[in-house]
Amino acid sequence: MKNMISKLQGIDFKQSDIVRKDMHFEYRSRPCHYMEDVDQWATRYGGAYYNYLYLIENGEEVTPPLGMRSSVPLGGFGAGTVELRADGSLRDWNIFNNGPASGLKKIVDEAMFYVWIKREGKEPLLKTLRTHPPAFAPAIDQITYSGAYPIARLVCTDDALPMTISLYAYSECNLYNEQASATPAVTFSFILENKVEEDLEMSLMFVLPNVIEGTYCIDENMLKLYKEGTKQDSGDMALIVEGEGLSITGVQAESLYGIQRHYGAYGEFPDYMRKPQKENPIDGAVGRMYYKPRMKNYGCLSAKAVLKPHETKQVNVVLAWYFPHRFHAGENLGNYYADLYKDARDVGEKVLKRLPETLEAIEVWHRICYDNTLPVWLQEAMVNSLATIAKTGMWFGDGRWRQWESFSCPGVDPIHIQFYRVMPYAWFFNGLRRSQLLGFAACQQEDGYIQENLGRGTDRLDQPIGRMMGDGCTTFILQVYQDYLWTGDRDYFHAMWPAAKKAVQWQINRAKAYGLPHHLNNTYDWWTFEEKDMVSYNAFLHLASLLAGEKMAKLMDDSAFASVCRQAFIHGQQVINDTLWNGSYYLAWKNIKDKQHPDTLLSDTLYGQLWAEILGLGLTVDADKLTQHLASEQAINNSPYGLKVMHEEGRERDALNGMLYSPDQEIPRDELVWEAGSLDWCALNIYRGGDLDESLKEAEKIYTKWQNGLQDQWDIRDLTTAWNGEPYCNSHYARQLILWAIPLALSGQQYTAIEGKLSFNPRVTEAAKLPFMTPQACGTLEITQDNNFALRIVSGCLHVKALYIGKQLVGENMVLKKDEVFRGTF
Structure with missing residues (x-):
């Protein structure tokens, strides 16, 4: 004891x-689109009120x-x-x-x-x-x-x-x-x-x-x-x-x-x-x-x-x-x-x-999250990220693992949300993630389309009820590649390749009309993207999935299909640059027959490129265009509480002056912060060589809002307002688990179990201690200003044939067990 x-x-x-016992708390009514409430799983949809707890001091509402x-x-x-x-x-x-x-x-x-x-x-x-x-x-x-x-x-x-x-x-x-x-x-x-x-x-x-x-x-x-x-x-x-x-x-x-x-x-x-x-x-x-x-x-x-x-x-x-x-x-x-x-x-x-x-x-989990030099807000975000798995996960008697989108929006594993939250699964609980992937593969349509979800609360499990999405097949393809890249499990990859190949072919077929997939919705589903000819968010995921498809085809010795993927990628890249690039950023959408169209800028447009960075797939478009687009998102969509989700010419609003929309008014869709946009911007800007302080400050807005402003970090919503930072839609959400891309970007970690290679390309300019994560082991990489390093295993057992820091080979044929340390110079 x-x-x-x-x-x-x-x-x-x-x-x-x-x-203290002398504090007085009350629930107060607040407007929302829909939300989990104190005594019910969801308010009504499309403009409602929910109850939010406040500390009442001298008659004033204060954050509790x-x-x-x-x-x-x-x-x-x-x-x-x-x-x-x-x-x-x-x-x-x-x-x-x-x-x-x-x-x-x-x-x-x-x-x-x-x-x-x-x-x-x-x-x-x-x-x-x-x-x-x-x-x-x-x-x-x-x-x-x-x-x-x-x-x-x-x-x-x-x-x-x-x-x-x-x-x-x-x-x-x-x-x-x-x-x-x-x-x-x-x-x-x-x-x-x-x-x-x-x-x-x-x-x-x-x-x-x-x-x-x-x-x-x-x-x-x-x-x-x-x-x-x-x-x-x-x-x-x-x-x-x-x-x-x-x-x-x-x-x-x-x-x-x-x-x-x-x-x-x-x-x-x-x-x-x-x-x-x-x-x-x-x-x-x-x-x-x-x-x-x-x-x-x-x-x-x-x-x-x-x-x-x-x-x-x-x-x-x-x-x-x-x-x-x-x-x-x-x-x-x-x-x-x-x-x-x-x-x-x-x-x-x-x-x-x-x-x-x-x-x-x-203690092991806390060491991974806390025993490093990351900012405290990021450490706190990491340590509490697994809470959503426990909160909204379901593990059925037959072994199937499923997870709600949220309690207030009870879709079962919408794949476009599941992919945002996939990294902790892929590293630490990959058996659960594989159960989800097998479910998507089993529900695949004959033409190769991967369904949006695995049902809803009112439908039988694994009976999809979904829409035509631009981030269904693409995220499935990227996950199949991610699993093989990070685990090296060839048997599982062989079992999943037929479904992945069919999904790639579906993407190629869907792009025949314009060179990019057309008339598809996506996770940012308030802008009727299914009515648009081309959507940049879908296009970047499409290009990244073609790169993954090409990689997988080569791994399967299918050179013919690899060539098909390459040609589709080259054509799609040309179309997105010729059609959607406006000189400063990629338009959110475009209809080919429209002679005039508004300038539209969606934060998180480059989500597909972020995954291309994480998986080492390369560039989807020119590096300069990526840099310009990121700068435009920051300049145009910025707010004190994170990147506003959309800029639409002709729909400008000044909602940052204390203005509060009521459910009786039009949904302020462009003046909302979809939390993952700022997190993705931060990680991708680091990958692309952007300023570290500027990058981290953008993501910090999101988590300081929940950790300090709202003091509600175990119930992060998907949407908040850009004018006062209060919750606006959904509950106990997990899209924000994409935050794990930030430590990956900082360390520059690339891991391929297929080749047995682990490499780091740290973006930090000072001595640092950074976490690393793989499905076999996790730990920390400590680097000093005089180019010494220490790789420490906190959990698991790491087998690598080659360890690189930057371009330098610093270790070969290594087996490191828990608490073992490998030291060297670079």
Whole structure:
């Protein structure tokens, strides 16, 4: 236990904030296009209002402390999550298979921890570990919240407490092991320190409301809540307590107030009260006229101990769940974790045995994200990026992994969104990404077209309901190449090549009319691109996918098809330059027959070129034109909160002067920030040799907005306004995981498992420590100004035949295991 205490206390949190019981919070109505709301998965579409939390000070709306609007989601990949907020409340319960396809949101306000303390000769002291508990419950004075996925910390302080209470809440997350990251449980580790020169009798209690309308049972150190049947909430939950010198008791009752009264007096429950009785004194403690419980009944588990003067003790409480019946559009597809565990007790007991390994895995993840010289805002963005996988992922009983676009827009794996969020998958959990790719290949049309998605919440899984898109086939092609390039798995590549080749051929066929694919929508779908002859965003993805198609054809010894790809690329490149280049930038779209057309500039036009850089495919157009286009995006579409998504001649608006559109007005589509545009601009500008400070400042706008301005970094939306930076559309979005292109651009990392070659071309001008990531291993590259370097493995095992820094070969035939370091000069 002492080793665990030191590990927990040694966890580095970059951001913290304080919630006090005298703070007043309110939800206020805000306009949006559509959004996830407090009590529903989505508002109405197309101009609506949602509720956003504010701190009210002197009647004014103020951004609330970090951890109040959103917090670290706790749970497993595809297993459901719950959030422990900065006020100590547990929110966003979606562990009951209650996602957009099969249920409603659940608010479980009475789930909470209590602490009880008794000093010699004094009355017992009772507090909830919440600053704003239900009205009858005693509040704690103050909580300091910190979070860095997959762990959060609450430090609870109160002038009346003769002890310090630190609560760490965390989940299992293991790089390169998706199964070990799919555990349906949260561990709450309490570190309790006696601050006085006398013994303290103290106790912790967790209240678990009967949210599933099931049956409680208590067995030694476990409280179990179970429900028979095959409904989505049939299954069980378990609370299991572990610690040295604990007296553990539990009880179930109708009245939460009654539980509180008895626990407040004794800090535990005597034997005669632990089984429901007709005249249970807890049930009758308060008459119905005084308190009407919100839930049918309650179960609780308490752990009592004595703390010696200045003694520190750790108590672990695991909340585990096991709900094997996940429904999707009425079909019971089950949960993958049901194959890993027998019930909630099995989950909880195994989680407790694995706690040392769990903390080590968290430390590894944090080292990748924090042990470097990257800006703090980028470190924070990286460490919390995996949260969306846990939050919106689904892992079905038959092994299929799928992910919502978002809860408020419940498409299943729209490929144009899935590709933006693919990098952490491809490096750390590639088995999950391959499941998605196999799904796209299985749903491919006969003519080669890759469908936009794998269904919606109202449709059977893997029954696509989508549009004709310019970023469907292209992103599939690039992913197939990316997988082979980074894994070297020839068998998987051979299995996927037929589908990839058909997708390339579809792109070529679609471009026959104009030389570029025509009349196709894309992820920026508010501009009716399907009505346009040519769209630059689609064109750059098209050119990048042709380069990937050519590479793959050569790898398959298909020289004829490689030549077809090359000719299509040359023709497409000529057309985009002749038709869409206006001398300063590439027009967002053009209709060939129109004699006049507006100057239009879409931020993120060059997304396809960014992927060409990441995958080492080369240039899609002249380097000078790329540089000019990037400069134009910055000059024309700039705003304090990120790049405005579109400039359209004749649609200029001045919305930066506090103007707030209401849902009754026209959607301010051009005056919005689609967050990924600034991130892509930053990474590509670095790749193209742009100024580092200018590049990073553009991306920093996005993350400082969420981390500091809105203090809502665990619920990043896809769109915000350019006039005040507030959320405008979607929820718990993952397009922003393209942020991982930024550290790649800074290090200039290129990795080909096919050749066994890892190379770096750092863009930094000073000594630096940068992360590197591959599907085999990850770690850091440290370089000094006198051209020394150290390559350190943090996780996995790296096999390379050749290691390059710049153009210099610095290592050959290397096998580096975890914690090993290779040093040299360049």
